[in-house]
Amino acid sequence: MKTLLAVALAFSATAYAQNKPMTQTYNVDSAATKIVYVGKKVTGQHTGNVTAKSGNLTFLGEQITGGEVVVDMNSLTSTDITDKDTNAKYLGHMKSADFFDTAKYPEAKLVIKNSKKTDKGLEVTGDLTMIGKTNPITFLVTDLKKTDAGVTGKSNVTINRTKWGLVYGSGSFIKGLGDKAINDEFTLAIDLSAKK
Template sequence: MRHWQSFKIISPEELQTMLQQQPALLLIDTLPAEHFNAIHLPGAVNACVYDMTFVNQINTLCRDSGAAIVLYGSSSNSLDSRTAAEKLIADGYSNISVLEGGIDHWRQSGLPLEGDTETAASLTDQYLLEDGSYKVSVPESRIFWIGRNPNSSHYGTVLFSGGNFTLHGSSIQGSLLVDMESIENINLKGDELEQVLITHLKSDDFFYVDVYPGARFDIPSGRLNNQAFPTVPNCELSGMLDLRGRQNHLNIEATVVQGGDGKLHLSSHFELDRTLWGIIYGSGKYYEHLGMHTVFDHISIELLVIAEKS
């Protein structure tokens, strides 16, 4: 049940007056602890709304369901404090107010803050990617695959043999090299059918590894969107995939972030139509009366690429 109309919206000036007139007012910063420690409103205490224990934390801070509580979050673009208010009202609290515009509005109103504004500015949700050349870390990177038929599915991994990326502004170029000899199955691990499946995948029915031991994805024109939300892809990779001796254009969306160690982390999830690369075993587009040999055309692919600056 939603409780959008069950709490008051107050301005920074109204909150300032309330703090002066009501010494017992409980002011709650609903953001994560690292943000609170960097910067917060004077007199505020922290209870992060993203924590599963948020309501329990408030219960510990205040057992009086009628006590005056004011919640604030980040800005008018975030639902943090409103979500917190809904949770508390659902738990029985009745005197809840929310600071309009959060800490951003308070700051814009010229009202005092405690903490380090420079440190707080570094806690951005925007993608911050450093220009330069990066080399794929083979031990840390891999491809996860899932193949399916009408009755079951199999999944496993394939390893990279190398690769590189170059970032410059909003562009990303590079290549990924795949070791097709490294195909492994996970779901049949230890079963006698495990090796049967691997042998079949490496045969000319599928990836013909004896003749085509590697695959390559060349990316001459990738685009980065550094303003993307942190939970959606911020990168489009456009290039040519050379697989089983055939080349076809491939466009995929990916998420690229940079860790504190400077390494680039690229991840992507997509469906690959294997038949475009001549892998047609079990495909109803090419064969009839397949029965138990039917294999769906699409393979689910998850890329996890870690690259170090070179």
């Protein structure tokens, strides 16, 4: 009788383990991941790209439970300024101490804490570090597709730059800017790809 009970318990434990979601880790595919930024001002906007240098995502079932994404801030480009000299001047200013100070802070990093399912997608919470400061951030991941081989997903992230001390051209901190004012918020359209 004891033997039958032991077998039954072992069988139940095995069945439970098989039904329990497995933890899976994927590495960010830098070549296949695309990050597009949009920064707006009174007189228009600027667009460009930045590169995900490295990273990983940990899943438990269909939910992200951890991971990080490291962005190479020196990879910043401009896609809307066609004049070569103006483009170079703009990028030099963006990389200067007025903005992202890439000589001192060459990387930005998102550390993912957790996520939860919503009717609009996967709501992800993490800590974003850039320009030497860290703040919590929450964003939505949509079109998430996960297989044993890889993961893809999209996200539109809105960042209030002033929370990281980036106040250059901000009408919230500097008065009388007129049409030289730059929006406090910029957006990132992320098309993420990661693989085993």
